[in-house]
Amino acid sequence: MRLLVVGKLNGQLSNAVKMAMTAGAKVSHVETIEAATHALRAGQGADLLLVDYDLDIAALIEANEGERIRVPVVACGVDPDAQKAGDAIRAGAKEFIPLPPDAEMIAAVLAAVSDDEKPMIVRDAGMQSVIGLADQVAPSEASILITGESGSGKEVIARYVHQKSRRASRPFISVNCAAIPENLLESELFGHEKGAFTGAVARRIGKFEEANGGTLLLDEISEMDARLQAKLLRAIQEREIDRVGGAKPVKVDIRILATSNRDLAQAVKDGTFREDLLYRLNVVNLRLPPLRERPGDVVALAEFFIRKYAKANAMHRAVLLASGPEIEEGAIRLPDGQPLAAPDPAARAAQTAADAAEAVTRTFVGQTVADMEQRLIIDTLSHCLGNRTHAANILGISIRTLRNKLKEYTEAGVPVPAPQMGASAA
Numbered sequence: 001m002r003l004l005v006v007g008k009l010n011g012q013l014s015n016a017v018k019m020a021m022t023a024g025a026k027v028s029h030v031e032t033i034e035a036a037t038h039a040l041r042a043g044q045g046a047d048l049l050l051v052d053y054d055l056d057i058a059a060l061i062e063a064n065e066g067e068r069i070r071v072p073v074v075a076c077g078v079d080p081d082a083q084k085a086g087d088a089i090r091a092g093a094k095e096f097i098p099l100p101p102d103a104e105m106i107a108a109v110l111a112a113v114s115d116d117e118k119p120m121i122v123r124d125a126g127m128q129s130v131i132g133l134a135d136q137v138a139p140s141e142a143s144i145l146i147t148g149e150s151g152s153g154k155e156v157i158a159r160y161v162h163q164k165s166r167r168a169s170r171p172f173i174s175v176n177c178a179a180i181p182e183n184l185l186e187s188e189l190f191g192h193e194k195g196a197f198t199g200a201v202a203r204r205i206g207k208f209e210e211a212n213g214g215t216l217l218l219d220e221i222s223e224m225d226a227r228l229q230a231k232l233l234r235a236i237q238e239r240e241i242d243r244v245g246g247a248k249p250v251k252v253d254i255r256i257l258a259t260s261n262r263d264l265a266q267a268v269k270d271g272t273f274r275e276d277l278l279y280r281l282n283v284v285n286l287r288l289p290p291l292r293e294r295p296g297d298v299v300a301l302a303e304f305f306i307r308k309y310a311k312a313n314a315m316h317r318a319v320l321l322a323s324g325p326e327i328e329e330g331a332i333r334l335p336d337g338q339p340l341a342a343p344d345p346a347a348r349a350a351q352t353a354a355d356a357a358e359a360v361t362r363t364f365v366g367q368t369v370a371d372m373e374q375r376l377i378i379d380t381l382s383h384c385l386g387n388r389t390h391a392a393n394i395l396g397i398s399i400r401t402l403r404n405k406l407k408e409y410t411e412a413g414v415p416v417p418a419p420q421m422g423a424s425a426a
Contacts, residue, residue, distance in 0.1 A: 007052030012099035023107040033060035043205030053077040058091035124296030138164035148288030154259040170214030178223040196245025386419035
């Protein structure tokens with residue numbers, strides 16, 4: 001997580017920064033709210049701002065909003081003043097951390113406010129197949145199109161691919177193409193120079209440059225208008241972008257991931273999406289089945305969210321109810337205020353039995369290694385639009401081996417995806 005600290009680094013705030021770094025945050029620092037907005041405008045990304053509550057937090061948030069920079073703010077202060085802490089929250093801060101700092105509280109607040117905990121929760125066999133393909137292609141530089149219905153987890157798997165890639169230590173930047181007005185999206189992606197249009201009071205670095213060296217996720221790319229699609233295609237092909245009002249192109253080194261909940265092949269037929277752009281994005285396709293087709297994941301996801309939010313709420317209550325420096329058993333209560341009850345042995349046994357039954361249904365019963373190999377090769381070839389060279393690279397086999405396998409399948413009557421227009425038959 002990228003943390004930008006705003007305020008003078010002395011005393012207890014300096015200690016808080018050290019604790020945040022220990023908790024895994026990558027920390028940078030400015031002293032004023034003007035410097036904070038300037039740093040964010042200039043492409044120094046941040047996932048969270050930790051701001052001294054003696055500064056004008058409302059003005060900081062307003063300045064950022066004016067630049068369409070939306071980064072959550074956590075206020076902090078020494079010898080906390082209830083009035084000033086309340087003012088910070090009313091100004092838009094998500095949370096308040098009293099100083100001197102507590103390491104566990106800082107770690108908890110950073111995780112809660114930034115929502116940085118987005119693990120891949122997978123039990124279902126169908127989803128495990130998708131993860132297997134993601135693991136194969138993540139180390140490459142190939143563009144990936146992630147498709148699936150809204151809520152199926154497209155952004156989560158995009159982050160997973162980034163974390164498994166050679167760019168994992170570099171930025172992961174996400175842009176929701178559907179949430180940004182058409183007339184602002186170009187500036188959001190490519191940035192602009194001072195005076196490029198009314199309101200452009202300073203140079204603004206776009207998401208392409210902010211993601212330099214890392215991964216750029218274009219979320220819901222199907223909503224992008226045709227004119228901007230052409231500019232995006234050039235950026236992907238040439239690995240350079242033009243800021244709005246800029247005089248010369250800017251080189252960028254990024255990997256492109258894109259998501260869509262629409263059928264882009266149909267959008268191409270309808271004339272609303274460029275075929276050449278789809279070809280560039282869809283080097284590999286990861287199709288996520290909807291949750292209703294992943295019964296094995298339903299229980300796993302429910303258990304995860306129960307643990308996550310029950311723990312957060314229970315600990316909040318426990319801190320309030322604790323009468324001393326340590327949290328005793330009596331401070332841990334249920335939502336209705338009652339003390340914790342002993343677990344029901346019958347319920348625990350029933351849950352264990354249900355989990356065991358679910359595990360059995362998830363196994364690949366009756367499938368041979370040859371069957372699984374054939375399925376993997378055919379699926380990978382389909383994702384690569386029939387491109388033999390791309391498929392061989394992803395599978396980690398030679399093109400000759402792939403040809404021999406496909407010849408065997410064809411002779412056995414197994415349908416083999418043919419190269420589509422523009423895809424190499426190799």
